[in-house]
Amino acid sequence: MSINASGWRPEAPVAGGKASPTVTGNKGLMLEEALIFEIGDSETTGVDFASSPSPLRGAGRGEGPSGTSLGSLARTAPIGLPGLSEPETVRHYTRLSRQNYGIDLGFFPLGSCTMKHNPRLNEKMARLPGFADIHPLQPVDTVQGALGVINELAVWLTKLTGMYGVAMSPKAGAHGELCGILCIKAALEARGEGHRKVVLVPESAHGTNPATAAFAGFTVEDIPATAEGRVDTAALKARLGPDVAAVMITNPNTCGLFERDMKAISDAVHAVGAYVYCDGANFNAIVGRVRPGDLGIDAMHINLHKTFSTPHGGGGPGSGPVVLSEALAPFGPLPFTARYEDGHLALIEEETAGDEHPHTFGRMTAFHGQMGMFTRALTYILSHGADGLRQVSEDAVLNANYILRSLEKTLDAPFAGSGPCMHEALFSDNGLADGFSTIDVAKGLIDEGFHPMTMYFPLVVHGAMLIEPTETESKAALDQFIAALRSVAERAKAGDISLKSAPHFAPRSRLDETLAARKPVLVWKDPVLAQAAE
C-alpha cells in the first residue's frame, strides 16, 4: 500500500471552539485597513505618464520658453500627499467599501430617504462619452444631445407633477428648496409685497425647511400637528394673513401620511396672496397617481436620488430640480434650456435672459446642474414609463402598509389609526423597557444584517422609527425584516441588556461621538511629528 505522505487527512468539522484574538485585528473576511497616510508615501505613484516633462528653463519650475514664470510662486515645501500603487489603491478602497452597508447588499429602510435599487443601466448611460466627456461651455451647437436630455427630463417632470415649468439647475434637494423659496421671494417683490416675512412650517418638517426659509430672510413660525399626525389645518388657516409669504408643507408628510386637506390649504394660502411650497422628498409615494399641480402647489423640489433612482453615493451628489407653477416660473434661475420649433435647443444664460427670461432671480450654480444625474434619472424614467412609475408608487405604498400592519401589534404605531400610510410607516419607542430607546432597536437591527430605519425623526413622535421599504423589496425580503424587527423589539421590551452594547457583529461597536465632538480630529496628523511639536 501507499501511505498519504502529505499528512492532510479530512476530519469532521469541530463546532463551538472559541476563537483567539488575531494579531492583525482582522476577523476572516472582516478586514482592518489603515489610513493612506500610514501606508503610502510621497515617492510612490500609481500613475504613469506618457513622458516626463523636460524641466523648464530657469531654477526648478522657473522660467519657461516664452518667458513664462512661476517665479517665487513655485510650491517648494512638501505637500504631504501619500501615493499608492494601483494594486494597493484597489485593495485599500475595496477593503474600505466592505465596511459599508449599501442597498446592493440588503434592505435599507431609511424613512424619508427612499433607498431604492439603483439600476446599472443608469450608470452605463451616464458614462457614454457623449454625456460624460463634454464641457459645460462648449458651443451649444456641439451639445444638442445634452440639452436634449435636460429638455426631455424637464418635460417628464412637469407632466408627472402637473406643473407649468421646472428649474433644473439646483444641485440637491436642499438647494432646490432654496430655489423654490427664492422664486417665491422674487415673485413677492415683483408684486411689491416684499414686506411679507413669515413662512409657516409644520413642526414635523425636515430641518432643511426652516433653515432654507431663514437663509432667505424669512421668519419661520411653526404650525402644530393634529393628534392624527397631519397639519392642523384650522391653526394654519387662523395664522394666514397679509404678513405670510409662504407655507412649506411636506406631502406625503414625514409621518407617512397624505395631507388630506392639501387642496383646501392651498386655496386658503392663495386667498391671502401667499404661495405653497411643497417639500417633494416623498414624491415616490404618489408618482403616477397624484400630480402636485392638482393640489395647488406653487413649487416643489424633486430629489432625483429618491424618486428617480440616482445613487446616493454615501451622501451625494444629489440633484434637486424644482417644478414651478405658472405664477412662479418666470422667476426661476438661469440657465435653462428652450426648444425652438425647428427642434434646435438653446441654453438661456445671462446673455439672452433679457429677452427670454427677464424676471429670473439669477444663477444658483456655475453651470447647468447635475447633468450626470439627469442622464441617470431619464434612463430610469424611460425604463419605467408612465405605467411603470405608477406601479412604483403603488408597490412602495403597499410595502409600507404591509410593514405597518405587520408590526403595529409589536411596536407602538402612534398614527396607525389615521388611515393607511403612504410610503413609510412610523413607530415610536413607547413600550420599550426602561432605559431602552430607538437607538438600541436600531443597533440590534444591524446585528440582524439590516440597515436601521430613520431614528428620532420626525420630532413630533418620541423616539421615532421611520421605516420606508420602497418598491424595491420583495415580499420575502419584507417578511424577513419584519421577523427580525419583531425579535429585536421584543428583546428591547424585555430589557435584554445585550442590545445596549449592540452592534456586536459590525466592523465597529458603538462609536464615541462625544469624544469626537469635544476634541475634533478632522485631519490626520503624523503622530511622530505631532509628538515632536509638543
Added chain:
Amino acid sequence: MSRYFTEDHEWVDVDGDVGIVGITEYAQSQLGDIVFVDVPEEGKELAKGDEAAVVESVKAASDVYSPVSGTVIDGNAALADTPGLVNEDPEGDGWFFKLTLSDADELNELMDEVAYQAFVAKL
C-alpha cells in the same frame, strides 16, 4: 448671596450687583454629554431673556438666555477646553458668565430653589 432660577433652566447667583450665570443640574441631565460651550465676551450688553450663550451636546444645540439684564464682565474660559465641567458641576465650576446687573428688580420675577424644584418635578 442668593440663587435664582428661570423656567428655561438657568440659574443666577447674585452678590451685590454681580451675578454668576449657569445652567441647572436638570438642564445638564437633559442635554447629555456637553461638547461645546460658547460664552459671551466681556463687555457684551445683555437684556433679560437675550440669547447669551450656546451649549451643545452631540445631538442638540441650545441657547442659554440671560436671566437678568446687565453687562458681561467675565466668561468661563475653562469651558472652552473642558466643556464636560458643565456635566460634572453645572451649578459650580461649570458656570457660564458673570455680569453686573442693571436692574435688580428683575430678580423678583425669578424662582427660588424650592420653587424651581417644584417646577422641575412637574416636567
Added chain:
Amino acid sequence: MRYLPLTQSDREAMLGVIGAASIDDLFVDVPEAARLDGPIHDLPMHASEMAVERHMSALARKNLTAGEAPFFLGCGAYRHHVPASVDHLIQRGEFLTAYTPYQPEIAQGTLQMLFEFQTQVARLLGTDVANASMYDGSTACWEAIGMARRITKRGKAILSSGLHPHYVSVAKTMAKFTGDVLETATPSLSADTDLATLIAAIDKDTSCVVVQYPDILGRIADLTPLADACHANKALLIAVVTEPVALGAIKAPGEMDADIVVGEGQSLGVGLQFGGPYVGLFGCKEKYVRQMPGRLCGETLDADGRRGFVLTLSTREQHIRREKATSNICTNSGLCALAFSIHMTLLGEKGLRTLAEINHHGAVAAAARLSQVPGVELVTPTFFNEFTLKLPQEARPVVRSLAERGILAGVSLGRLYPGEASLANGLVVAVTETTSAEDVETLAAALEEILA
C-alpha cells in the same frame, strides 16, 4: 418591469394582511379630484433595457465629445485623464448605493474615506482643516462669503475681477436674499491681476476679499500682501481654486495665509460631465471650524477602543439647528469626493507634481505657438495651465467656426462676459496632459486660416 419584484399574487396576499380590498383603498386620503385613474396621458409606457439604451445613445451621439476633438476648454472645468481604477472603485455597490453615514458602525468605509479626503484637501489647499465636500466650487465660494459674514459680523465682501463670472453670479443671487453687499468688477485684458485695487478697497466694513487663484484669465500672483491687508483690517481672505492640479506646482493659498480656501475639485477623478455633478472643496483655519458649513468627519474610538470615524460637529447643521444652521446644505458630493480622493491617492505627491509640470509645460509651449499666429497676442505672461489670448477680432464667432471644423478651441470671453466690448476679443485656452502637440498645431493652423 424589471425593477419591481412583487408578483401579482404577492400583492394580493399583502392586501389581505393589510385588510384592504384593493390598492386604491390605500390612497383614500387623496382627494378624489386629484386621483389619477391610470397612467398619465401622452407619456410613453415602460421600455426594455435595449430600447432605452438606443434612445440615450442617439442623444449622446448628437454631442461633440471632448475626446474626439482637439480640446482647449477650461474656465472652471478641466479635462484630465482619470485612471480606470477610479471609476471601477466608485462603482462598488457599497460606495455607490450607501447612504450618508448616519450609522457609523456600518459606514466606516465612507467615513474613513471622508477623513482621508479631508486631510488630502487640507494639505492640498494649505489649510488646517477641510470639510467632507460641497456641491461644487461656485456654491462653496458663496458659502465661504456667508461664513466670513458670520465670523466678522460684517456684510461687505469684495470680489476680485478675476473671479469666475458664474461664481460672481451665484454670489450675487444669494446676496440678494441675505443683504450682503458685494463689490464686483469686470476684468481687463491685461497681464496684471487686480491685487493692488483690492488692497486699496479693503476697509473696516469689509468682511472678506474673494480672489481666484489662478484667476479666470489664468493669471497667478502672490496673495501674501493681500492676506496681510485683509488681516490688518480684521477681514478674511477667501481664495478660490478652480484648477486643483495647479497646487501641485504653485504655492497653496493657505501657505500665503488665506483664511478660507475653496475650490472646484472636478479636475481630479470626476470628469467634465457637462457641468455636474462636481465636488466643492472647502478648507479653513482651525479657529473657524465651528463656523464652517457642510459635513465633517472626525476620528474617535469605539466601545472596544478601536479607532473609528463619525460625522461630527453636526450641531452646526440644519437637521439639528434648523433655522439657526450655518447653511441649509444637506448632501455633500460624497461619491465625487471619493473619486477625487482615489485619483489623488493614485497620484500621490510625486504624481501630482509630475502632472502639474506636464500641464504647465504643455501650456507654456502652446502659448508660445499660438502667440505666433499673426495678430494673436498672449495677454497673460504668468500662468499655470490656462492662459488668455487676444485675437484680432471677436473670439466668439471664431470659436464657433473652429467648432464647425471639429476643434473645441477654448472659452471666448464673449460667452462669459456678454456685452463687454473690451473683453470680446479674449480667448481663454486651457492645456492639460490630454492635449497633444498635434492638437496645438491643429488649432494654430486653423486659427491662422480663419484669421487670415
